[in-house]
Amino acid sequence: MNLSYHANPSSITVGISHPVDDPNVHYISKVVVEVNDTIVITEIYTSQPTANNFYYTYNITASTNDKVKVTATCNQGGSASVCLIIGVGSCPTDGGPQIPGYFGLWVVVGISVMIFLTVNYRKLRNNTTQT
Numbered sequence: 001m002n003l004s005y006h007a008n009p010s011s012i013t014v015g016i017s018h019p020v021d022d023p024n025v026h027y028i029s030k031v032v033v034e035v036n037d038t039i040v041i042t043e044i045y046t047s048q049p050t051a052n053n054f055y056y057t058y059n060i061t062a063s064t065n066d067k068v069k070v071t072a073t074c075n076q077g078g079s080a081s082v083c084l085i086i087g088v089g090s091c092p093t094d095g096g097p098q099i100p101g102y103f104g105l106w107v108v109v110g111i112s113v114m115i116f117l118t119v120n121y122r123k124l125r126n127n128t129t130q131t
Contacts, residue, residue, distance in 0.1 A: 001082040003070055005062065013057045014070050014082070016048075023048040029075035035062050037069075062086050 002015040012033065020026040027048035033041035041058050048054060062068055064087035073079040083091030 001070070001072060001080050003068065003082045003084045005068065005084060005086050009059060010061055011057055011059045012062075012068060012070070012084075013055055014072070015053065015055050016072055017053045018048060018072075018074065019052050020048070021051070023051050026076050027074070028072045030073040031056060031058075032071045032073075033058055033060060034067075034069040034071075035060060036067050067091060 001017070004013045004015075005011075006013065014031065016028060018028055024047045027045060029045055031041075031043045031045070032039055040060055043056070043058075060068065066086045067083060068086065069081060069083040069091070071079055071081040085091055
């Protein structure tokens with residue numbers, strides 16, 4: 001998804017990429033627009049305009065430094081959000097990993113490295129004591 005703000009008139013355009021076989025069966029069913037963490041628009045849909053990429057435009061009231069967040073939800077599960085600070089650009093992240101399971105991946109990599117080093121240290125130590 002991408003989000004762009006237009007000052008005159010005050011509106012946002014949301015670009016959504018949601019490839020589907022049949023946009024009447026599998027589609028973006030809801031779009032929620034928030035300004036400064038307050039829901040200002042909730043649109044419910046029963047299909048999407050195309051089977052791939054499309055745009056929705058919403059009139060909003062927003063000023064410089066206001067945070068605009070848009071969340072699109074699929075009727076078959078899943079959602080995506082995009083955030084913009086008017087006059088600044090993309091919203092900063094919360095500082096945490098943005099990939100689900102990212103911390104778990106580091107735990108697995110760390111344990112694997114420790115096992116690898118332990119096994120190879122024992123082999124190296126056994127080889128040096130035999131000679």
